[in-house]
Amino acid sequence: MQPVVHLAVGYLCYAGYTRATRGTSPAELPALVAIFGAALPDLLDQSLAAAGVVEVTRTVGHSLLFAIPLVLAVWVVTRARGRELLGVAFAIGYLSHVATDVPWHVLSGDYHELGFLFWPITPMPEYSGVKTLGAVAGVEVTTLWLEAVILVGGVALWWHDGRPGLEPIRRVIGRIRS
Structure with missing residues (x-):
């Protein structure tokens, strides 16, 4: 899954949790923490690589x-x-990232690429990238299509919810500029 889509998934999962448990949209800081948690696996691993x-x-x-x-x-x-x-919020964001990296490998039959789940006990080959899921009306459908839908849905909900998590970032940037 593309890194930016993980942010949308983290937000969608946390927003679902807050609606189910509190009946409200996410608050500023927890939303930001969920999004950060969703970004962290890629931040760590891509930096190390x-x-x-x-x-x-x-x-x-x-x-x-x-x-x-x-x-x-x-x-x-x-x-x-x-x-x-x-x-x-952190747990939902972080674990949503790991969980949503699994389905594409299962759907495409690339089970060997699931080695990341128990690395370093299991080997992790180089990620083979975008997966083909099939064809619709002669058009190849890839994981990117589904990821685009998830990204748009996540951004739309975040926008609808008032863009929680953005205000703390604005405050920090304002302090830096001052």
């Missing part, structure tokens, strides 16, 4: 062996500080 530490872009950040302890640690710290909702 760019630095030459690992050979592929899905290793540490995408591994459940790292993700689960990290999510639990964030939850414990946020709970101890009375900010448990931020831990929940």
Whole structure:
């Protein structure tokens, strides 16, 4: 999945959670934390690959062996500080990222590319990229088509919800400019 689509998925999942549990759209800071959590696996792994530490872009950040302890640690710290909702938002964002990297490999039959789930115990080959899912009326349908729909849906909901998470970023930028 394209990195920007993970941000939309993280927001969609967190927005669904807040609607189901609180009957409201997401608040500013938890929405931002969910989006950050959704971005983090790629930020970690692509940085490590760019630095030459690992050979592929899905290793540490995408591994459940790292993700689960990290999510639990964030939850414990946020709970101890009375900010448990931020831990929940982070968990939803981070785990939505890992979970949504799985279906494309399953649908395309590239099961060997699921090695990232338990890396370094299981090997992770280089990601083969966009997957072909079939054809509709002679037009090849790829994962990018579905990702585009998810991205548009996520941005539309975020916009409808008042763009939560944007205001804290604006405040930080305002302080930097001052």
